[in-house]
Amino acid sequence: MKEVLRQAIKTALQQCYDKGTLSSGELPGEIQLEVPKNADHGDFASNLAMTMAKAERKAPREIAEALVAELADNQLFDKIEIAGPGFINFRLAANCWYGVLDQVMSEGDQYGRSQIGRGTKIQVEFVSANPTGPLHIGHGRGAVVGDAVAAVLQAAGFDVQREYYVNDAGNQVKTLGLSILMRLRELLGETIDFPEDGYQAEYVKELAAKLQSEKGDLKGLDDAVAIEICARFGVEKVLDWISEDLKAFRIQFDNWYSEKSLYDRNMVANELAKLKEKGLSFEQDNALWLRTTEYGDDKDRVLIKSDGSYTYFASDVAYHMEKFERGFDRVIDVWGADHHGYIPRMKAMLAGLGHPPEDLEVLLIQMVNLLRDGQPFTMGKRSGNFITLREVIDEVGSDACRFFFLIRRCDSQLDFDLELAKQQSTDNPVYYVQYAHARVCSINRNAADAGIAQPQQGEVDLTRLELEEELALAKQLARFQEMVEGAALHYEPHRVVFYLQDLAAQFHSYYNRQKVLVDDPATTQARLYLINCVRIVLANALRLLGVSTPEQM
RNA sequence: GCGCCCGUAGCUCAACUGGAGAGAGCAUCGGCCUUCUAAGCCGAGGGUUACAGGUUCGAGUCCUGUCGGGCGUGCCA
Numbered sequence A: 001m002k003e004v005l006r007q008a009i010k011t012a013l014q015q016c017y018d019k020g021t022l023s024s025g026e027l028p029g030e031i032q033l034e035v036p037k038n039a040d041h042g043d044f045a046s047n048l049a050m051t052m053a054k055a056e057r058k059a060p061r062e063i064a065e066a067l068v069a070e071l072a073d074n075q076l077f078d079k080i081e082i083a084g085p086g087f088i089n090f091r092l093a094a095n096c097w098y099g100v101l102d103q104v105m106s107e108g109d110q111y112g113r114s115q116i117g118r119g120t121k122i123q124v125e126f127v128s129a130n131p132t133g134p135l136h137i138g139h140g141r142g143a144v145v146g147d148a149v150a151a152v153l154q155a156a157g158f159d160v161q162r163e164y165y166v167n168d169a170g171n172q173v174k175t176l177g178l179s180i181l182m183r184l185r186e187l188l189g190e191t192i193d194f195p196e197d198g199y200q201a202e203y204v205k206e207l208a209a210k211l212q213s214e215k216g217d218l219k220g221l222d223d224a225v226a227i228e229i230c231a232r233f234g235v236e237k238v239l240d241w242i243s244e245d246l247k248a249f250r251i252q253f254d255n256w257y258s259e260k261s262l263y264d265r266n267m268v269a270n271e272l273a274k275l276k277e278k279g280l281s282f283e284q285d286n287a288l289w290l291r292t293t294e295y296g297d298d299k300d301r302v303l304i305k306s307d308g309s310y311t312y313f314a315s316d317v318a319y320h321m322e323k324f325e326r327g328f329d330r331v332i333d334v335w336g337a338d339h340h341g342y343i344p345r346m347k348a349m350l351a352g353l354g355h356p357p358e359d360l361e362v363l364l365i366q367m368v369n370l371l372r373d374g375q376p377f378t379m380g381k382r383s384g385n386f387i388t389l390r391e392v393i394d395e396v397g398s399d400a401c402r403f404f405f406l407i408r409r410c411d412s413q414l415d416f417d418l419e420l421a422k423q424q425s426t427d428n429p430v431y432y433v434q435y436a437h438a439r440v441c442s443i444n445r446n447a448a449d450a451g452i453a454q455p456q457q458g459e460v461d462l463t464r465l466e467l468e469e470e471l472a473l474a475k476q477l478a479r480f481q482e483m484v485e486g487a488a489l490h491y492e493p494h495r496v497v498f499y500l501q502d503l504a505a506q507f508h509s510y511y512n513r514q515k516v517l518v519d520d521p522a523t524t525q526a527r528l529y530l531i532n533c534v535r536i537v538l539a540n541a542l543r544l545l546g547v548s549t550p551e552q553m
Numbered sequence B: 001g002c003g004c005c006c007g008u009a010g011c012u013c014a015a016c017u018g019g020a021g022a023g024a025g026c027a028u029c030g031g032c033c034u035u036c037u038a039a040g041c042c043g044a045g046g047g048u049u050a051c052a053g054g055u056u057c058g059a060g061u062c063c064u065g066u067c068g069g070g071c072g073u074g075c076c077a
Helices: A002-019 A048-056 A060-071 A094-110 A137-155 A171-187 A202-215 A223-248 A259-264 A267-277 A312-325 A337-352 A389-396 A398-406 A418-427 A429-449 A468-478 A480-489 A494-513 A521-545
Strands: A044-046 A077-083 A087-092 A121-125 A159-166 A255-258 A281-284 A287-290 A301-304 A330-336 A360-365 A368-372 A414-417
Touching (some): A002 A044, A094 A468, A094 A521, A223 A389, A259 A312, A312 A330, A414 A418, A468 A480, A468 A494, A494 A521
Parallel strands (some): A330 A360, A368 A414
Antiparallel strands (some): A077 A087
């Protein structure tokens, strides 16, 4: 719709130049159009005349008048006004909006998709929680945001892969193994000295018991061997839990990428060798460093420690280098905000390899403060005092939980009060939106019971939709695609949530004011057509968020 | 100390690329169910956008500084 309007304005501009009513002869690079907050200002507004004022050496209103003179006869418009300092306000003819309804109806669940992504290969890596314990609430937020970002990108025509990076190498896995082994020995009646930095939570005992029944007592083995067995066993079981939790959250990954496999395939050494070849790393104090200061980092970073072992950063570097070698044009990492200090070194690494900084986008998910009855919960795997994501999903429900995580932009902190979430579950905003969907379905059922056929495209007299609020609904539907594009390009899935709330509010208001199934059959058909377009868009938007679309509530 | 994020109504948050009286929900108060689902609708009150400067036709949005909150600043992962 905007594009059609832009084209009309461009044509009018050219006519102005041809006639000499405007003189600068420059077509502006982009014609800015916005949907005004105030409906009195029309369907679209442009500041064009104001931005052209300098080049034209004329007052904005004068420019606007010249332009409007050329546009006045266009069938597209119902009304064009010049307002304020020089805004041009366009009100489109009702016909334009009826066309939107036909588009929604014929595209159905595809409505809102676009191709602005042009098939760009993009990977979204998210969750990637260490496989040393169950997911907690903070992972849940990252999981939902990552999944929704991937969904809007797909809808906008990007070629998206969802990946989970499994940190199954390194000290934390060894610690898990040791913790399990200690609990196993405890089960066998030995007195143990549980390591201070071990994982103290109950699930470790659970893992130890499970291991005992599946693998035996592990007696007579070297500690190192026993720890390795425990570690592998623990990682495997914990990953099972994690994937079950994610399944309960309706999140599916295209790929689970093992850190250990990087080492097994010698990838870390290989990628580091490439860095050395390019002169990006150097040796000092018996360690190998990456020269990240060259590209904006505060200090250089160690890749190989003086004892010969790799840092976590080393495998991360190798992992990200390999991502681009796999052919992704762009890579998105969803991280907890406490890792923000890593961004400069990662970007520096990529810059050294010749990637522009926007090839890697890091979405920082701010902390979730878990509360119960207003009292903060201290979280920590080692303290053993935490609530798992699974418990929250079971308590609050997947739909409400997902919606709650997406309701605000990810760079601000989120208070999640369990009691509040439960208490408010009946007037949680997610139900408000789902209710709108269910209401349309309910009207459809009533129509069917009354023997009223569903309207068919092309056979409906849409001019029966003459109320301002009916046109307003169609206008809201028309904005859907652009909203999805914005959410994708800015990685802001919360825009979908706000859009849904607006659309649902408009629908509920309409529902309370007007009856759909009225005596006049033509009006009934037109209104059924309209509300089913609303239903389609509600469903498409909810699907992007991974929230269900109930037909009955 | 330095770096990153944040500061908008009593509370929790929106505000597309800098655009026109800064908008929702919750809470408070007042209305609407013999009529398609009241998990809904209609209305009222509530603001110096933390503060001080700057940039310009125009700033919640951009720049500088101050204050406040959070996080980070390992040859940990």
